[in-house]
Every structure is written in C-alpha cells, then in structure tokens.
Amino acid sequence: MAEAQADYLDQLNPPQKEGVVNVEGPCMIIAGAGSGKTRVLTYRIAHLIRAHNVDPFNIMALTFTNKAAREMQKRIEQMVGNDAKNLFMGTFHSVFARILRAEASSIGYPSNFTIYDTDDSKSLIKLIVKEFNLDDKVYKPNIVYNRISSAKNRLVSWREYQNNPIYLEDDNQNMRPEMGRIYKAYSERCFAADAMDFDDLLFNTNILFQEHPDVLNKYQQRFHYVMIDEFQDTNISQYLIAKRLAAVRQNICVVGDDAQSIYAFRGADIQNILNFERDYPDLKTIRLEQNYRSTKTIVNAANSVIGKNTAQLKKNVWTTNQDGDLIELIKATSDNEEGQLVASAIFETRMQQHVPEKDFAILYRTNSQSRAMEEALRRKNIKYRIVGGLSFYQRKEIKDLLAYFRYTVNPNDETAMRRIINLPKRGIGPGTIDKMVVAASEEGKPLWDIMEKATSYVGNRGGTQVENFTTLIKSFRLTNEKKDAYDTASQIAKTSGLLKELYEDKTIEGMNRYENTQELLNAIKEFTDNPEREDKSLGAFLQDVALLTDEDRNQKSEDVVTLMTIHMAKGLEFPYVFIVGLEEELFPSQMMLSSRADLEEERRLFYVAITRAEKKLFLSYALNRYRFGRLKNCEPSRFLEEVEPQFIKVNRKFSSKDPVSPGVNYVTKNFVSNIKKENTTKRFAAKVNHTPSADFEPSDTTNLAEGMKVEHPKFGFGLVVNIDEQGSNKKAKVEFEKAGEKTLLLSFAKLRIV
Numbered sequence: 001m002a003e004a005q006a007d008y009l010d011q012l013n014p015p016q017k018e019g020v021v022n023v024e025g026p027c028m029i030i031a032g033a034g035s036g037k038t039r040v041l042t043y044r045i046a047h048l049i050r051a052h053n054v055d056p057f058n059i060m061a062l063t064f065t066n067k068a069a070r071e072m073q074k075r076i077e078q079m080v081g082n083d084a085k086n087l088f089m090g091t092f093h094s095v096f097a098r099i100l101r102a103e104a105s106s107i108g109y110p111s112n113f114t115i116y117d118t119d120d121s122k123s124l125i126k127l128i129v130k131e132f133n134l135d136d137k138v139y140k141p142n143i144v145y146n147r148i149s150s151a152k153n154r155l156v157s158w159r160e161y162q163n164n165p166i167y168l169e170d171d172n173q174n175m176r177p178e179m180g181r182i183y184k185a186y187s188e189r190c191f192a193a194d195a196m197d198f199d200d201l202l203f204n205t206n207i208l209f210q211e212h213p214d215v216l217n218k219y220q221q222r223f224h225y226v227m228i229d230e231f232q233d234t235n236i237s238q239y240l241i242a243k244r245l246a247a248v249r250q251n252i253c254v255v256g257d258d259a260q261s262i263y264a265f266r267g268a269d270i271q272n273i274l275n276f277e278r279d280y281p282d283l284k285t286i287r288l289e290q291n292y293r294s295t296k297t298i299v300n301a302a303n304s305v306i307g308k309n310t311a312q313l314k315k316n317v318w319t320t321n322q323d324g325d326l327i328e329l330i331k332a333t334s335d336n337e338e339g340q341l342v343a344s345a346i347f348e349t350r351m352q353q354h355v356p357e358k359d360f361a362i363l364y365r366t367n368s369q370s371r372a373m374e375e376a377l378r379r380k381n382i383k384y385r386i387v388g389g390l391s392f393y394q395r396k397e398i399k400d401l402l403a404y405f406r407y408t409v410n411p412n413d414e415t416a417m418r419r420i421i422n423l424p425k426r427g428i429g430p431g432t433i434d435k436m437v438v439a440a441s442e443e444g445k446p447l448w449d450i451m452e453k454a455t456s457y458v459g460n461r462g463g464t465q466v467e468n469f470t471t472l473i474k475s476f477r478l479t480n481e482k483k484d485a486y487d488t489a490s491q492i493a494k495t496s497g498l499l500k501e502l503y504e505d506k507t508i509e510g511m512n513r514y515e516n517t518q519e520l521l522n523a524i525k526e527f528t529d530n531p532e533r534e535d536k537s538l539g540a541f542l543q544d545v546a547l548l549t550d551e552d553r554n555q556k557s558e559d560v561v562t563l564m565t566i567h568m569a570k571g572l573e574f575p576y577v578f579i580v581g582l583e584e585e586l587f588p589s590q591m592m593l594s595s596r597a598d599l600e601e602e603r604r605l606f607y608v609a610i611t612r613a614e615k616k617l618f619l620s621y622a623l624n625r626y627r628f629g630r631l632k633n634c635e636p637s638r639f640l641e642e643v644e645p646q647f648i649k650v651n652r653k654f655s656s657k658d659p660v661s662p663g664v665n666y667v668t669k670n671f672v673s674n675i676k677k678e679n680t681t682k683r684f685a686a687k688v689n690h691t692p693s694a695d696f697e698p699s700d701t702t703n704l705a706e707g708m709k710v711e712h713p714k715f716g717f718g719l720v721v722n723i724d725e726q727g728s729n730k731k732a733k734v735e736f737e738k739a740g741e742k743t744l745l746l747s748f749a750k751l752r753i754v
C-alpha cells in the first residue's frame with residue numbers, strides 16, 4: 001500500500017501534497033490559475049479512499065459544472081477503481097436537487113417536483129405582471145427575475161423582502177413598488193405548481209436544513225468530507241449549505257482563486273473567502289504558486305494584467321515552463337474579417353504544428369459574437385462546437401415535448417400546461433384558461449380538478465376540448481405509472497400529435513425540428529438502457545435534463561474547435577486560445593464601465609481567459625462591428641494596453657493591411673518596440689511599419705518587369721523601376737511608397753505582384 005500511495009503523491013509538489021494528505025479539519029487553498037487546485041481536490045479524494053479507507057459514499061465534492069465532476073470522477077476511478085462510482089459529486093444545483101428530491105415531503109413538495117428553467121420562470125413572471133395589470137415595460141421579466149433571484153441567493157424570502165426597508169426603498173426609487181407583491185405571487189405560484197426554479201434548489205435546501213435538524217443530521221452523518229472547487233464563485237446561500245453540512249466533523253476543504261471571481265453579478269461573493277477564515281479560525285491555509293499549465297509568456301502576461309486590480313490578494317504565480325511564443329495580436333477591419341483571420345490562423349497553426357482541432361478554443365465576451373466566427377470556420381471546413389448559447393434543450397420543439405412530459409409527471413405544473421394545452425391546436429384559447437384559473441382560486445381547488453369538469457365552468461365549446469385534453473393526459477399518466485421513460489415518452493410524442501405535426505412540415509427547418517425530437521427520444525432510450533440507472537422513470541429523466549448545463553451534453557470528446565464565452569471556460573485549458581472582440585464597450589462590456597468594482601470584475605474575466613491557454617495565446621479585435629443591428633466603429637480594448645508590451649507581437653500575416661482608425665495606430669505604436677526586438681533584420685524595422693495583406697503569398701518573379709507594382713512583407717507597396725540581370729543574380733530596383741528605393745536580389749526577396 002505504501003508503495004502504491006507513493007506513485008500518485010509523487011505527482012505533486014510539496015504544498016500540493018500538503019493539501020492532499022491533510023484530510024482532517026478545515027482547509028483552504030487560494031491560489032492562482034493553473035497551479036493545480038483542481039488536481040489537489042482530485043488527488044485528495046483518491047487519497048481519502050486509498051490511504052484512509054474512506055467509503056466514497058461518505059464524500060461530497062461540489063464543482064462548477066457536472067462535466068468537471070465527471071472528469072474528476074473518471075480520474076479518481078483510474079486511481080482507485082470502480083468504488084469511485086459512489087462518490088457524491090456534481091454542481092451545487094444537481095447535488096442538492098437530488099437531496100431535495102429525497103426529502104421533498106419535509107418542505108411540502110412531492111418528490112417529482114418540476115425544475116423551472118429561466119424561460120419558465122420568466123414566462124410565469126410575465127403572466128403575473130399581466131394579471132396585476134402592471135406595465136411590462138417597467139416590470140420587465142428579466143429585471144423582475146434578477147431581482148427575485150438575487151433576493152433568494154441572499155436567502156431573503158418574499159416575506160422578509162416585503163418587510164425589508166432597504167428593498168422597499170430601492171424598489172420605490174426605481175419606480176417598481178410592486179416588486180414585493182410579484183415576488184410573493186411568483187413564489188406561491190411555483191409552490192402551487194410543485195415547481196422550483198434554479199435558485200429555489202439552494203434556497204429550499206437551506207430551509208430544509210434549517211427547519212429539519214433531523215434531516216440535516218442525517219446528511220451530516222453521511223458526508224464525512226466536503227470539498228468545493230471554484231470556491232470564489234459560491235454565493236452566500238451555497239456557502240451556508242456547505243457550512244451546515246460540515247458543521248459536525250468540520251472536514252471541509254475549499255479551493256479557489258479570488259482573481260478568477262467572475263460571478264459577482266449572480267450573487268457570488270468573494271466575501272466567502274473572508275467568511276471562511278472567520279468561521280474556521282483553526283483553518284489550514286495552503287498556497288500554491290507554481291503554474292503547470294502555461295508558458296512563461298502567458299503566465300507573466302496574465303500577472304501583468306491582474307496586477308492592475310487593487311482588490312486582489314497578492315499572489316506570486318510563476319512557472320518553470322518554457323518561454324514559449326509571444327502572444328499574437330490580430331487586427332481586423334470588421335467582425336467578419338476577424339472571423340476569417342482567426343480561422344486562417346487556426347488553419348495555419350494546425351498545419352505547422354500538426355495539432356488536432358480540439359487543441360483550439362475561441363473565447364468571447366458574449367454569445368452573439370459566435371456568428372462571425374462560425375461562418376469563417378465553416379468556410380474553411382474547420383469543425384467546431386459551440387458551448388452555451390441556445391442549447392438543444394432550449395429549442396422550441398424540445399421544450400414543447402418536454403412540457404408534455406412534465407405535465408404528465410406533475411399535474412400541477414401550470415407553466416407546462418399553458419404551453420401545451422393548445423399545441424397542436426385544439427381550439428382552447430387563453431380566455432378559457434384564465435377563466436379556469438380564476439375558478440380554481442375561487443373554489444380553492446387544484447386547477448386540474450377544474451379542467452376535468454371544464455364544461456361546467458367555461459361552457460361547452462372550449463370546455464369539451466379541455467376535457468378531451470385531460471383524458472389524453474390521463475392516458476399518459478397511466479402509461480407513466482407502468483412503463484419506463486422511453487415507452488412513456490414515445491407514446492406521448494405520437495399520441496399528442498406533436499410528432500405528426502412536425503413530420504408534416506417539409507421545410508428544412510421543419511425536418512430539423514422533427515430530427516431534434518427524434519434525438520430527444522434517442523437520449524431517453526440511452527437513459528433507460530443505462531444499466532447503472534436505478535430509477536428509469538420519466539420523472540428521473542426530467543430531473544436529469546433540468547440540471548444539464550449545455551456543455552454536459554457534449555460528452556463526446558470530438559476533434560473540434562471549441563467556441564464559448566469566457567464565463568463558460570472557467571477551470572478548462574486548451575493549448576491554443578483565441579480571445580476575440582477585444583474592443584472597448586464589448587470587452588470590457590459597456591455595462592461594466594460604471595464602477596471600479598465592475599471594471600475589476602471584467603479584468604478578472606480577461607485574466608481567466610488568458611490563463612486558459614497552455615502554449616499560445618492570440619488576441620484579436622475588429623475596427624467595425626455590427627452591434628444591435630448597426631455597424632459601429634470600435635476602439636481597441638484598454639485591456640490590450642494592460643498586457644505588458646514585451647509579451648505581445650502583431651501578427652502581420654493575419655492582420656488587416658491598412659489600419660484606418662487612430663485607435664489602431666495607438667495600439668500599434670506600443671508594439672513597434674517588440675517588433676524591433678523580434679526582428680532579425682533590425683535595420684528596417686524602425687522606419688517601416690507595413691502589415692502585409694491578409695492573403696500575402698510571394699509570387700514567382702521570373703517574369704518581373706519594369707513598371708510592375710509589387711508588395712514586400714516589410715517595405716510595403718512599391719513600383720519596379722529597373723531590372724538588372726547579371727547571370728543568375730537577377731536584381732530589381734523598387735521604389736517603395738514608404739520605405740524609399742531598395743535593390744532586391746530576386747532569388748531571396750519575397751515579393752508579391754499586385
């Protein structure tokens with residue numbers, strides 16, 4: 001055993017090892033990007049199992065994505081074998097949704113409660129705003145949703161909200177005095193619908209643990225060890241859950257990096273790091289400073305950027321990795337050209353370095369930037385996948401079918417019912433539904449009871465249709481009681497008429513939609529065929545789906561370029577990384593320019609992006625970009641200036657030849673000194689600053705003649721004034737527009753005839 005332990009402990013440096021072997025008591029590792037924090041957690045779990053014989057069943061690990069949890073689990077399996085399957089790992093949301101499902105009855109929910117996604121929540125809010133006769137331009141679903149979400153993440157219930165003068169005053173000032181009333185109605189409607197939104201999963205877990213000490217105790221006894229990755233991005237609600245769970249044994253280990261805190265806008269609070277120190281005075285703190293991920297150039301460039309923030313804990317991140325290539329700056333005149341230049345650079349790097357497509361990632365600030373990138377990649381036949389954006393499960397046809405499933409499983413899910421009751425068309429209008437909702441509330445009955453006898457409430461016309469609909473749903477429920485998820489789902493897809501309607505739509509989009517629904521049924525088949533699944537019911541499938549983040553679906557490690565927002569890239573690493581759209585008002589985002597704290601959060605985001613790169617980093621910007629339907633002039637991002645110039649060079653091949661905006665010159669100026677350094681033919685560099693055309697390819701010059709126009713990669717454009725043929729040494733005298741007259745030996749000179 002001792003020998004067997006040594007092999008994995010040898011793969012750690014001394015402070016990492018300390019983090020792994022000190023398993024008892026509270027422990028915190030706050031360390032820079034790529035320093036092995038996630039690795040320490042992984043090895044620590046393996047160590048608990050192997051060296052301390054801890055049952056994996058007693059270990060809980062909370063990660064940022066379910067995918068990260070799966071990867072960690074896979075690695076642990078390699079180290080300790082199959083036992084690792086019993087680990088309790090995942091995101092806060094998925095882990096505590098499982099616990100809530102088991103304990104739902106304690107807080108008045110059935111175990112088959114529905115999980116509302118953001119869309120569901122917003123449509124319910126819209127409905128409430130309408131019912132209250134409020135102006136939906138003032139009470140925008142988005143604003144209301146965020147407000148409620150932020151209250152819940154601070155553990156403020158609607159009751160507390162309504163009595164809290166700070167919230168009230170704030171809402172009055174913002175001319176939204178009805179916010180508290182909407183919060184109340186929203187909470188009650190969710191509860192009546194047996195539904196929880198994402199924030200409720202944490203909010204209700206806190207309530208569960210607070211109000212049911214017996215339940216809390218059960219889980220405290222079960223989880224001897226609790227671990228949290230990406231601790232800097234937990235909010236107070238998550239922190240309290242973890243603290244409660246670990247209260248008895250105090251075996252809690254958190255790892256994170258304050259410099260990578262990028263979810264403050266969602267309530268994450270760096271304060272948790274300070275809380276942790278306060279709550280556990282005998283805490284063991286470990287520092288990791290060596291970066292194993294990136295080249296020196298990348299590590300130092302990242303340090304130079306984050307050094308501009310005032311609100312960071314000071315860290316000294318270093319690496320023994322090679323210097324590596326300089327960071328390359330790509331300049332484009334438009335967003336489309338930016339896409340083309342990035343695609344060319346990927347193509348070229350692949351050819352030169354013989355690396356697969358999966359070694360590349362393109363990171364951007366907002367999802368909408370993917371379009372130009374996608375077009376360019378497609379044109380060059382580079383395979384890619386987008387992580388995030390409109391995910392499979394957010395497509396209309398998928399949500400429609402899922403709503404049928406949800407309503408079959410949970411008869412109180414009003415949002416699902418509203419979505420499908422007239423889909424396909426059954427002649428049931430919103431007026432009919434509203435009448436029934438009113439009747440249900442007046443009689444204090446579940447809506448379902450009213451719907452079953454609809455004719456006596458809304459008359460024969462709509463009523464008969466509604467009653468037929470309830471008969472249909474009842475037949476689904478009967479199947480669901482006896483059959484597994486796949487059989488039930490197939491019956492619903494066929495009998496509801498949804499599949500038929502899509503099948504009859506022979507447009508390309510229609511066919512696509514039909515295929516997507518088939519794909520959903522395939523996914524359900526996979527789910528029921530999985531021998532490790534104990535619960536194969538449709539309810540269990542829905543629970544799984546509700547908590548999938550988009551990147552979780554892309555489990556196949558295909559050889560493709562990854563496109564995603566920087567927020568999604570947390571914790572990941574790629575050999576080659578492009579950070580695109582480095583323009584003022586895009587990155588840093590216009591919305592984050594109003595305060596120093598916001599700007600510092602944007603800078604941390606830039607830091608996260610830079611530190612994803614292992615071998616080489618590319619930064620790009622465009623001078624013009626379509627935003628909100630208009631072509632806009634852009635200025636290079638201030639963040640470009642914040643990377644120490646010594647780490648950057650302008651990529652001449654993949655940059656637009658004629659930077660036109662003053663902004664560009666401003667950036668270029670700073671890089672001239674680097675170009676000088678890196679240039680072996682130093683003589684001309686200071687004088688000439690030509691960026692060759694994007695499509696620069698030297699031409700065959702055997703037939704070069706006087707009067708021809710040429711381009712030289714350094715000297716720029718010029719006119720051939722004389723050809724001098726002496727034996728094999730053919731020379732050309734060229735008058736360059738900027739660099740003046742030069743005599744070039746044609747067997748060496750790189751010239752392009754234009």
Ligand code: ATP
Pocket residue numbers: 011012013016031032033034035036037038039040257260291292293570571572573611
């Ligand atoms: P982030 O802050 O981005 O989440 P992190 O601190 O979690 O980064 P890891 O992802 O654990 O860092 O490690 C970064 C890379 O360095 C990984 O590829 C990991 O395998 C490697 N690594 C970490 N420690 C060592 C080590 N001691 N020896 C060799 N490689 C290591």
Ligand code: MG
Pocket residue numbers: 037038039229571
């Ligand atoms: Mg990590």
